[in-house]
Amino acid sequence: MAQKPFENDRENLKAKKFMMWLFLVSSFIYFAGLTSGFIVYTAEDPSRGINTILPDVFKYSTGVIILSSLTMHLAYLAGKKLQFRMQNLYLLITAVLGLFFFVFQFQGWGLLFNRGVVFSGNPNASQSFIYVFIASHLLHIAVGMILLLRAVRLKFSRIDPVRNTFRLEITSIFWHFIDILWIYLYVFLLLNQ
Amino acid sequence: MASTAIQHTLEHSGHSHDDHGHHHETFLTKYVFSQDHKMIAKQFLITGIIMAVIGMLLSILFRIQLGWPDQSFPLLETFLGKWAEGGRIKPDFYLALVTIHGTIMVFFVLTAGLSGTFSNLLIPLQLGARDMASPFVNMLSFWFFFTACVIMMASFFVESGPASAGWTIYPPLSALPQAISGSAAGMTLWLISMVFFIASSLMGALNYISTVLNMRTKGMDMWKMPLTIWAFFLTAILGVLSFPVLVSGVVLLIFDRSFGTSFYLSELVVQGQVLPQQGGSPILFQHLFWFLGHPEVYIVIMPAMGIASEVMATNSRKPIFGYHAMVYSLIGISVLSFIVWGHHMFVTGMNPFLGGVFMITTLIIAVPSAVKTFNWLATIWRGNIRFTPAMLFAIGLVSFFISGGLTGIFLGNAALDIPLHDSYFVVAHFHLVMGSAAICGMLCGVYHWFPKMFGRMMDEKLGYLHFWFTFIGAYLVFFPMHFMGLDGVPRRYYAFTEFEFMKEWLTVNTFVSWAAIIAAIGQIAFLWNFFHSIFYGKKAVQNPWESSTLEWTTPVEHLHGNWPGEIPTVYRWPYDYSKPGHTTDFIPQTTPFSQTMSSNLPHDFEGNPEAERIQIEWQKKQQAEAEQGV
Incomplete structure (x- = not known):
């Protein structure tokens, strides 16, 4: 029978993966909206701007x-080779690194706050923007961690390799995106400090 | 043998992916948390209709105030309590009515109700797909929309009243609870509702784009897609590219309202009190808002255009005139829509040079719009027109689009905009070009695809009644507003009795209010027709409009997966109406050229030499036979 099996029509993993890419586009537009808001806001008055040197802790978070x-990529490769134990290990390492990222970002906020670069009540909203960038990005990291944990497999006997790889792909696309997103935001902040 | 296999897989199709057991569809999975795109479309439609009725009633309330500003209507107090003490609507509540009317109509009816209904219904059906790329996300999209509706309506029940800073919610008015009572809890609910709404539209848009790009049936290349699909597809792209910017604007507004930041607030004194916020820029919000806001008006009108194109071609029994030009003009409108947002801000102290740039980009939009208009006119020109209710509404769209679009050329002019800005001229303009035109497109779609959605026909006579009430009513309501605007009457004002020069417009306002009330009563014809026909309408045949597109090849009875057995293959473009040499006046997209030898044209084969050779041979044979016959 030349007909495509019905189930395959409905699964259409490729189309679902494409939706993830589209989501990344819309998410990136959100950040583009924020950063161009920053540019428009800052350009209006010379007294505005970040006016401080970013704490070094953001370098650590970038490294992490x-x-x-x-490690996300290693998890993906392991999953493709059906090494589910390694896949879980790398996923968990990725999640732990994500946690470290959270910690470093909060530390950075603390350092900024102590310098008087505060979020609320700040007449120079360019500085408040730093918090908005980082908070919005951390929200994405949190979603990414949920995806990571969902990709962890507990019962190896019941794994459908196609589905597993698909889930890993979705997770890794998203995770790499928020990595690149942070680099974009960090470079953007560095250029404006 | 093959058919039993198909039957078996069909049964499977109803299940979600993760469970492997057999279960029957319950009421909950079939009608409430349905993942079937056809059911989701109906959910969007009915929710949209309910929201439209609410939005219309709100407009009648403020029309009563505008038409009879000095009269008391005790009935209003009975229903609205403290919002209409003494039977007169209070100024604060008037502003809330205007705000929520605008929000509901733009977002809930003409974005979600229109795109949500017809993208969901038609994308899989006209492209030949079993369902959307992700039926689950699709279901989520509807329920986020529904939640947004509930939250928006809930704001009528908080003590300080619903949001009242206008549908554009400009700060500082929207950012300070002490500025106006509607900016307290009502505004918070507005913002929460909009976050849900945006999430819903994004989920919908991701699904639409992915489905269009990945799940077309065999033979359905992009240039064989009906114009409806092109319109929905480009609309979804606009949504994905513009709604996130509104999110960023709204997020900053939320921080300003609740967390003491000053992105938008600066040097404010409210009721004698100096506010602590310093250094914000209210113009920043306008930039972020209108970067969405302008594409949004095309998100509203483009699906309506697509629907009208399809319906007009079908009911003129002629191919759409300039199919490629129609697609390219949609693409042109989509691209241009992102570089015109400044025309909403000409009077914000914008650099006049920048204003000139925005003016030029705005006026260029007239080109693709005119292309579309002339193509519609050329489509019905000397057509074999069937005046179905859907066709009438499609023609209504063209009429409103022309008369409303012309005033856009006035408003797009940076110099003319100085006197016209924020006057009734603007109200007249966008209610005709975006409001009336898009609602005509939506109603056109409802009348045309009702048989597909519910398997029954709507009553034609009530449809005609509804059309004329709506069409004449809309013109009587909005046309006089042009003249008020030219005279300098500002929009959003509570009463015209306080200003000497506006007093003479009072009689016109009374007239407009009567027209609005009568047009609203005319909608009962639609509501009755719609809900009655769902249950008692005449049973529909499979292809009631003799249309050539794919959705009419599905059985009248809905089934999950749309087609029993194999999805049909597509061989030709969607507009083969009245093709010379063919026996019927339409050829479905699923009919191969080998079955229509008598009507094939050289360009049908897209340069395929083998097909051309077969065609020429067939023609020679026909000729020879004809000569022998003589």
Whole structure:
């Protein structure tokens, strides 16, 4: 029978993966909206701007998130080779690195706050923007961690390899995106500090 | 043998992916948490209709105030309590009515009700797909929309009243609870509702784009898609690219309202009190808002255009005139829509040079719009027109689009906009070009695809009645507003009795209010027709409009997966109406050229030499036979 099996029509994993890419586009537009808001706002008055040097702790968080992209990729490769134990291990390492990222970002906020670069009640909203960028990005990291944990497999006997790889792909696309997103935001902030 | 296999797989199709057991569809999975795109479309439609009725009633309330500003209507107090003490609507509540009317109509009816209904219904059916890319996300999309509706309506029940800073919610008015009572809890609910709404539209849009790009049936290349699909597809792209920017604007507004930041607030004194916020820029909000806001009006009108194109071609029994030009003009409108947002901000102190740039980009939109208009006119020109209710509404769309679009050329002019800005001229413009035109497109779609949705026909006579009430009513309501605007009457004002120069417009306002009330009563014809026909309408045949597109090849009885057995293959474009040499005046997209030898044209084969050779041979044979016959 030349006919495509019905189930395949409905599964259409490719189309679902494409939706993830589209989501990344819309998410990136959100950040583009914020950063261009920053530019428009800051350009209006010379007294506005970040006016401070970003704490070094953001360098650590950048390192951590790049490293986590690497472990995410290793998890994906392991999953493709059906090494589910390794896959779980790498996923968990990625999630732990994600946690470290959270910690570093909060530390960065603390340092900024102590310098008087505060979020609320700040007449220079360019500085408040730093918090909005990071908070919005951390929200994405939180979603990414949920995806990571969902990709962890507990019962190896019941794994459908196609589905498993699909889930890993979705997770890794998203995780690499938020990695690149952070680099974009960090470079954007560095260029404006 | 083959058919039993198909039957078996069909049964499977009703199940979600993760469970492997057999279960029957319950009421909950079939009608409430349905993942079937056809049911979701109906859910969007009926929710949209309910929201439209609410939005219309709100407009009648403020029309009563505008038409009879000095008169007391005790009935209003009975229903609205403290919002209409002494039978007169209070100024604060008047502003809330205007705000929520605008929000409901733009977002809930003409975005979700229109795109949500027809994208969901038609994308899989006209492209030949079993369902959307992700039926689950699709279901989520509807329930987020529904939640947004509930939250928006809930704001009528908080003590300080619903949001009342206008549907554009400009700060500082919307950011400070002490500025106006509607900016307290009502505004918070508005913002929460909109976050749900945006999430819903994004989920919908991701599904639409992915389905269009990945799940077309065999033979359905992009240039064989009906114009409806092109319109929905480009609309979804606009949504994905513009709604996130509104989110960023709204997020900053939420921080300003609740967390003491000053993105938009600066040097404010409210009721004698100096506010602590310093250094914000209210113009920033306008930039972020209108970067969405302008594409949004095309999100509203483009699906309506697509629907009208399809319905007009079908009911003129002629191919759509300039199919490629129609697609390219939609693409042109989509691209241009992102670089015109500044025309909403000409009077914000914008650099006049920048204003000139925005003016030029805005006026260029007239080109693709005119292309579409002329193509519609050329489509019905000397057509064999069937005046179904859907066709009338499609023609109504063209009429409103022309008369409303012309005033857009006035408003797009940076210099003319100085006197016209925020006047009734603007109200007249967008109610005709976006409001009336898009609602005509939506109603056109409802009348045309009702048989597909419910398997029954709507009553034609009531449809005609509804059309004329709506069409004449809309013109009587909105046309006089042009003249008020030219005279300098500002929009959103509570009463015209306080200003000497506006007093003479009072009689016109009374007239407009009567027209609005009568047009609203005319909608009862539709509501009755719609809900009655769902249950008692005449049973529909499979292809009641003799249309050539794919959705009419599905059985009247709905089934999960749309087609029993194999999805049909597509061989030709969707507009083969009245093709010379063919026996009937339409050829379905599923009919191969080998079955229509008598009507094939050289360009049908897209340069395929083998097909051309077969065609020429057939023609020679026909000729020879004809000569022998003589």
